[in-house]
Amino acid sequence: xxxxxxxxxxxxxxxxxxxxxxxxxxxxxxxxxxxxxxxxxxxxxxxxxxxxxxxxxxxxxxxxxxxxxxxxxxxxxxxxxxxxxxxxxxxxxxxxxxxxxxxxxxxxxxxxxxxxxxxxxxxxxxxxxxxxxxxxxxxxxxxxxxxxxxxxxxxxxxxxxxxxxxxxxxxxxxxxxxxxxxxxxxxxxxxxxxxxxxxxxxxxxxxxxxxxxxxxxxxxxxxxxxxxxxxxxxxxxxxxxxxxxxxxxxxxxxxxxxxxxxxxxxxxxxxxxxxxxxxxxxxxxxxxxxxxxxxxxxxxxxxxxxxxxxxxxxxxxxxxxxxxxxxxxxxxxxxxxxxxxxxxxxxxxxxxxxxxxxxxxxxxxxxxxxxxxxxxxxxxxxxxxxxxxxxxxxxxxxxxxxxxxxxxxxxxxxxxxxxxxxxxxxxxxxxxxxxxxxxxxxxxxxxxxxxxxxxxxxxxxxxxxxxxxxxxxxxxxxxxxxxxxxxxxxxxxxxxxxxxxxxxxxxxxxxxxxxxxxxxxxxxxxxxxxxxx
Numbered sequence: 303x304x305x306x307x308x309x310x311x312x313x314x315x316x317x318x319x320x321x322x323x324x325x326x327x328x329x330x331x332x333x334x335x336x337x338x339x340x341x342x343x344x345x346x347x348x349x350x351x352x353x354x355x356x357x358x359x360x361x362x363x364x365x366x367x368x369x370x371x372x373x374x375x376x377x378x379x380x381x382x383x384x385x386x387x388x389x390x391x392x393x394x395x396x397x398x399x400x401x402x403x404x405x406x407x408x409x410x411x412x413x414x415x416x417x418x419x420x421x422x423x424x425x426x427x428x429x430x431x432x433x434x435x436x437x438x439x440x441x442x443x444x445x446x447x448x449x450x451x452x453x454x455x456x457x458x459x460x461x462x463x464x465x466x467x468x469x470x471x472x473x474x475x476x477x478x479x480x481x482x483x484x485x486x487x488x489x490x491x492x493x494x495x496x497x498x499x500x501x502x503x504x505x506x507x508x509x510x511x512x513x514x515x516x517x518x519x520x521x522x523x524x525x526x527x528x529x530x531x532x533x534x535x536x537x538x539x540x541x542x543x544x545x546x547x548x549x550x551x552x553x554x555x556x557x558x559x560x561x562x563x564x565x566x567x568x569x570x571x572x573x574x575x576x577x578x579x580x581x582x583x584x585x586x587x588x589x590x591x592x593x594x595x596x597x598x599x600x601x602x603x604x605x606x607x608x609x610x611x612x613x614x615x616x617x618x619x620x621x622x623x624x625x626x627x628x629x630x631x632x633x634x635x636x637x638x639x640x641x642x643x644x645x646x647x648x649x650x651x652x653x654x655x656x657x658x659x660x661x662x663x664x665x666x667x668x669x670x671x672x673x674x675x676x677x678x679x680x681x682x683x684x685x686x687x688x689x690x691x692x693x694x695x696x697x698x699x700x701x702x703x704x705x706x707x708x709x710x711x712x713x714x715x716x717x718x719x720x721x722x723x724x725x726x727x728x729x730x731x732x733x734x735x736x737x738x739x740x741x742x743x744x745x746x747x748x749x750x751x752x753x754x755x756x757x758x759x760x761x762x763x764x765x766x767x768x769x770x771x772x773x774x775x776x777x778x779x780x781x782x783x784x785x786x787x788x789x790x791x792x793x794x795x796x797x798x799x800x801x802x803x804x805x806x807x808x809x810x811x812x813x814x815x816x817x818x819x820x821x822x823x824x825x826x827x828x829x830x831x832x833x834x835x
Contacts (some may be wrong), residue, residue, distance in 0.1 A: 318409035339518075376585065379405040396775050397588040400684060403576040403604040406593050408765050408775065412585035417488050418758035419583035419591075420480040421499055422766035425573035427473040428504060428611050428713065436516070436554040436561055437569040442472035443512045444470055445479060445568070446498035457494045466491055474547055474697065476770040480763055488586060499574065500545060502567075504575030511564045515557045520551050524625075529632045529809070530706050533692050537807035538632040540618035541702060546611040577607040584758040613641075613699040617803030620822055621632040624810065629690070631709045631810040633717045635724060639694060641796070642773040648783040649791045650703060652692055655750075656743040657705070657727065658733075659691030673725045676705070684723070689767040698771045703799050717808055718821045725825065731796055737788045744784055751780065 378384065399407045427438045446468055448454035461468070465712040466483035479499065483491045514676020522531055535550045544549040581600065583591050609723055615638040640646045676690050693756065705728075707720035752762045755777055768775040774783070804826055 305349045309419055322735050326706045329776060334433045335675045341796065344797060348479045372782035373487065373633065382551060395778075398676070399588070399592050401576075401596060401600055402590075403600065403602050404579075404607070405576050405583075405595060405599045405602065406580040406769055407592050407773050408580065408587075408769055409586055409591050409716060409763060411585040411587070411590045412758055412801065413763070414585050414758075415417070415485060416482065417485045417583060418480060418482045418756065418762040419488065419492065419581065419586065420478050421495055421767045422476050422478045422580040422582065422770055423499070423574055424476045424608050424770055425569070426472065426474045426476040427549045428613075429573060429608065430546070430549060430551060430569070432553060433557065433567050434561060434569070435549050435557045437566045439516055439554065440509075440512060440561070440566050441570060442470045442477055444504050444508070444515060445470065445502060446494060447502050447504050447508065449497040450499040451501075452497045457498070459776040460490065460494065464491075466497070471763070473767070474549070478763055480759055480766075482759060485586065489584075489787075492598060493592055496635075500599075500602075502570065504563060504567070509566070513558055513561065519698050519703040520533060520554050520558075523551065524629070526672065528689075529708055530689055530691065530693070531610050533807070534634050534636075534702075534704055534706055535811050536623075536809075537621075538695075538702070539637050540621045540807060541805045542613070543616050543618060545588040545616070547613055547700075547746045548695065548822055573608060577604040577605040581765055582762050584762040584765070585729070612700055613697050615700050615702070615802065617826065618806070619803070619806045620806045620819060620826075622808045622819075623809070625810045629809070629811055631717060633809075634693075634805075634807045635721055636702050636704040636805040636807070639703040639799060640699050641699045641700060642696040642768075644660055644701075645790070646795045646798075647696060647701070648780070649787050649795045650696070650701065651742050652740070652784065652787050653703070653731070653795060654692050654694045655746045656731065656739065657692035659705075660689075666705065673739075675730065676724070679727055679730075680720075681724045684719070687720060690724070697748050698773075718808070718818060718825060720821055722804065722825050728796065728800065732793055734794060737789065740787075740789050740792070744787065748781055748784055752777070758829060 330546065344660070347581070373379065396410050401407065422465060425438055426439070430437055446454070446457050448457055464483060464487050466481060466487060467482040469482070471478050479495060481491050482833070483720055532551070536552060538552045539548045539552075576599070578604075581591075581595050581599070617638070640650055659674050659676035660674075676692065681687060681690050686709055687707060688710065689706065691706055693702075693704040693706050695704070705724040707717075707724065709716045709720070755764070765775050774780055804823060806826065808822075
């Protein structure tokens with residue numbers, strides 16, 4: 303006779319026959335609280351559990367019979383592909399279609415139950431003039447707002463019931479409205495987005511609410527956000543002075559109070575047309591997507607895309623701005639870079655990971671910045687530097703390569719040290735660039751890029767912004783371009799960067815005394831003779 307002792311009962315049909323027993327051989331009973339559990343049944347502790355059940359040959363035969371209904375693991379299931387035959391992997395290549403009216407459709411399959419699609423419009427901040435700056439950011443917040451046919455409440459109720467999301471983002475190149483939803487909900491969700499994007503119905507009350515919300519956000523941004531996230535944008539005002547790229551968020555504090563709903567809707571009418579619209583999707587069949595877009599955007603009259611404004615780097619030398627005492631000292635040293643359509647842009651991406659940097663508290667762990675030049679040569683040795691990192695920025699026709707540094711209060715004299723150490727690391731790349739360091743930077747970039755594409759939202763928005771700037775969208779081509787970057791390519795690009803006029807933006811609560819400015823000017827002028835570049 304076999305008896306089952308233990309805490310867990312046998313799972314399945316045999317669980318009722320093989321009961322767990324909490325009895326000792328002497329007949330005593332162990333009380334586990336108010337209830338004692340046996341298999342799938344519960345018995346009050348005031349009652350004795352059932353008698354032991356014997357395991358007979360008949361019960362064993364029944365167990366074997368139930369298992370015989372399923373084939374063994376050594377046999378292939380009916381309809382399953384033969385593992386000995388090589389099958390082509392499903393493609394994830396970007397498919398592109400342009401409708402007769404100029405609307406561009408792009409998609410990449412992701413093989414999952416969820417789809418992410420985006421409606422991108424060439425209506426970014428660079429298409430605004432400074433007198434009415436803020437219209438693109440208001441349209442970013444006002445959509446989805448509903449239309450005359452579909453109210454905002456209907457859209458909101460659908461988002462809450464289906465779990466779908468809408469993530470708008472305004473940049474200098476355009477506005478992208480990204481939606482994440484189930485595949486079956488894509489037609490309904492795209493219908494809602496089409497109505498909001500093409501025929502927005504914005505009330506004065508809703509407009510005033512979002513205008514106040516945006517103003518409060520911009521006003522509080524310096525006190526609620528780390529400096530490295532917004533100081534470089536303020537520095538753009540001086541890097542691209544006289545150019546539409548100089549529009550930055552602090553200008554809205556002066557223009558938002560005077561903006562009206564008519565100003566915003568005029569901007570919408572000028573830029574939200576067929577030539578400026580790009581629709582991308584990740585995780586959806588391309589043929590089905592094209593049919594949806596044809597039904598919802600195919601009736602728009604054909605128009606040519608709005609030409610890109612002039613993008614020109616000018617440089618401004620040393621710019622100092624005194625701020626509130628509670629802020630620390632921040633330095634942003636910027637040079638002219640290359641645009642995303644330039645053949646040297648992959649080399650600038652490699653240079654970014656080569657320089658790296660990070661925060662004094664943590665550089666991200668082994669392999670995530672510890673071996674970059676700014677971290678190894680500066681951050682790990684200078685305790686008074688809180689943050690030091692490279693920050694590249696690529697636009698359609700130009701770009702920036704910046705190094706941002708931050709120190710504690712009362713460290714204005716450390717600004718010269720940050721600039722000097724940063725330039726020393728940049729010039730060090732010209733003198734010596736070991737193959738091991740170059741390969742590490744390239745692998746770091748490729749790993750980060752491929753990992754980011756695992757996110758449907760990131761993959762979809764990447765396609766959208768690439769289409770707005772007419773740049774490469776295929777990941778395989780990108781990775782091949784990075785593999786082909788040589789040490790000489792990086793050094794030649796760095797020479798081009800260092801030949802440009804630098805912009806040194808310093809934000810500090812103290813006054814810039816007469817000793818610091820000459821020191822910084824001397825560092826920028828004599829760090830390396832122009833003949834060596």
